[in-house]
Amino acid sequence: MSLNIGDVVFYKTHPYTGNNNNIRIAMYADYTAPILVVFKSLEDREFDVTTGKKVGMMTECVYYNTNEGKFCTRKIHSSELISSRESVVKERVDLLKEINLEIDLKDLKKEKNIKSIEELIxxxxxxxxxxxxxxxxxLHKCKVGREKDNGDLVETNHLEFLPPVMTxxxxxxxxxKSKxxxxxxxxxxxxxxxxxxSKLKTxxxxxxxxxxxxxxDFPLHLLEVYAxxxxxxSYNLIKLKKSILLEDSANKKVKYTLGQSEAIVHKHFYYxxxxxxLIRGKKVSVLINDEIKEVKDSVLWGNIFPDYKNKRYFNGINDYDFKENEYYYISYTxxxxxxxxxxxxxxxLFFVIENREALYENLGWADDEISGNDSDIKKFISGTxxxxxxxxxxENVSISKEKNGEEISVSRSFINNKNVVVLLEANCLLKGGLIRHFRLDGISEVRMINNGKSLLEEGEIIIDKKE
Known part of the structure; x- marks a missing residue:
């Protein structure tokens, strides 16, 4: 294996592989070797001069030992090393820049000489x-230990060889002589x-x-904006690491979420x-690496229930006007x-008759002698x-047996009857976009997300003219 100065490598006993560093370390994590950086190539040859077989090369590698508070170097043969395909976690790749003086000089259109190099530095x-x-x-290296009561493993960082941030x-x-x-x-x-x-306290x-x-190369100016x-x-529009595919919705995907800022957290070299x-229903850490996309409270929310300001709560949740293909934030029991x-x-939005006999009794439909309109409704709802x-x-609700099928109008009192259960069929983002059904009487609060499709699917903030 051919290695260059600056290559990040693992010793062969390390749990990481060349293509996968997203591995958690269990059991006795102290056996985990440091991640190494190739410092020197000590041999010019990679092939045996008598057999012609590839034998690799002797290298000198460097790492930082936090227990001793110093950089350490070790001679290791390349046959004992695994080259890492990536040395930076994908989402932070823009924050760590390679130092290449030759490329810097070319970008500045300057000649490569001692004076230009010193001026550049x-x-x-x-x-x-x-x-x-x-x-x-x-920094990404983690170890897992004893299980929690719910069966989840306790995860902590394994920072024994974390190199310092330096000036x-x-x-x-x-x-x-050889510059x-x-x-x-x-x-x-x-x-x-x-x-x-930190070891020597100096x-x-x-x-x-x-x-x-x-x-x-962290954009420190962003901290003041986020603070x-x-x-x-207000909320921040944040791109999800993994899109949420909505079940049975023609490949519709939610690519963004909304988050309220609570604190800025420093993590060694980034924030x-x-x-x-809002979507995952928990606290989440998000890398600060881009301009903020603020969504003000007045722009985000549409119709709400209960609406105490406009006194729209007397008739209960059944009076709320849910719209198909729109996004809502609901409180549900x-x-x-x-x-x-x-x-x-x-x-x-649909309803189910839970107790037909009790419904007919409440509506006065138990006898055959009922009015013509009620008779038509009773006939229509029979059989399913x-x-x-x-x-x-x-006052009225238009219903049908099939989606967009033959309709008939019933009174609000019919829908509000205790023997009728009104249900919402929706893609639930908390459950990864799967279809779920919610009893309307279990919803205690609801807020419509204005322009939810543009926000959550396309990442676009639309401000209505009235705003």
């Missing part, structure tokens, strides 16, 4: 923050890095080759925003008295217990 890198290339994988305070050439590599022509420069050493300094380091939203009533996630809040996409609700007014 002083203008771009001096007093910036850097860290060892293994930082993100070490560049000076630089030098690796060799005063450029005789094979590649790259400038051989080391940065003098300074960091607070500041430490170390010269490190630029090819071993990442430049930390203004803490504990406000997360702790949010209360099921038959087992379990309370939850969830975002749903309405598919249908489930009906679609197509439209509603304050």
């Amino acid at each position: 002083k203008s771009k890198y001096l007093h910036t923050k850097v860290t060892l290339r293994s930082v993100d994988l070490e 560049v305070i000076d630089f030098r050439y690796c060799d005063d 450029f590599c005789n094979k590649t022509g790259k400038p051989l420069v080391e940065f003098k890095c300074k960091w607070y050493n 500041f430490s300094e170390e010269f490190l080759n630029t090819e071993l380091l990442y430049l930390i 203004t939203q803490i504990d406000s009533n 997360d925003l702790l949010t209360s996630d 099921d038959k087992a008295k379990r309370f939850s809040k969830r975002v749903v996409n309405i598919r249908d 217990n489930s009906f679609f609700i197509n439209s509603m007014t304050r």
Whole structure:
């Protein structure tokens, strides 16, 4: 295996593989070797001179030992190492930049010479923050232990070899006589890095080759913007890592969620925003890496129930006008008295007759001698217990046996009868977009999400003219 200076590698006993670092470490995690960065290639040959077989190369690798508070180097043969395909977790790839002085000079259209290199370092890198290339994988490394009461494993970070965030305070050439590599022509420069050493309780300094380091490029100006939203009533439009496919909805996907900001959390070299996630119904950490997409409270919410401000609550939830294919935020208590809040996409509104005999008795339809209109309704609803609700007014409700089938109008009192159960069929985002049915009498609060399709499916904020 051919390795280059700056490559991130694992020792063969490490639980990570070359293509998969999303692995949790159980049992005795202290046996886990550090993630290494190739520091030197100690041999030019990769093949045995007598057999012609590929034998690899001897390398020198570097890592940071937090227990000793220092950088350590070890000679290891390449046959004992596994090369990592990725050295940065995907979502944070824009925050860690490779340091390549040659490319920087080309971008600036400057000639490669000692003077240009020194000017570049002083203008771009001096007093910036850097860290060892293994930082993100070490930060991502987790161990799992004893199970919780509900069977979930307790997960904690395994930070024994996490390299520090450092400041560049000076630089030098690796060799005063050989300032450029005789094979590649790259400038051989080391940065003098300074960091607070938590083990020694003082500041430490170390010269490190630029090819071993990442430049930390976090947009700090965003923190002030996000800080203004803490504990406000507005929401942030946040892209989901994995889209939610709505069941039986022509491949419709929810790609965004809404979160209320609660706190800014520092995580070694980057910042997360702790949010209360509307769709997932729990607190979620989201990487701060983009301009904020604020959705004000007045823009987000449409019709609500109960509407105390406009005194629209006297007739109960049955009077609320649900619209098909719209998104709603509901507070719901099921038959087992379990309370939850969830975002749903309405598919249908229908009702079920639970006790036909009791219904007829309440409506005075038990005898055959009933009025012509009531007789027509009684005849229409015979033979099945489930009906679609197509439209509603304050006095009447239009119903049908089939979706968009033959309709008949019944009074509101019919729907409000205790022997009739009105149900919502909806795609529930809390349940991964699966179809669920909700008893209308179990919904204690509902809010319509204005322009929900644009917000949650397309990530577009639409502000009505009246706003």
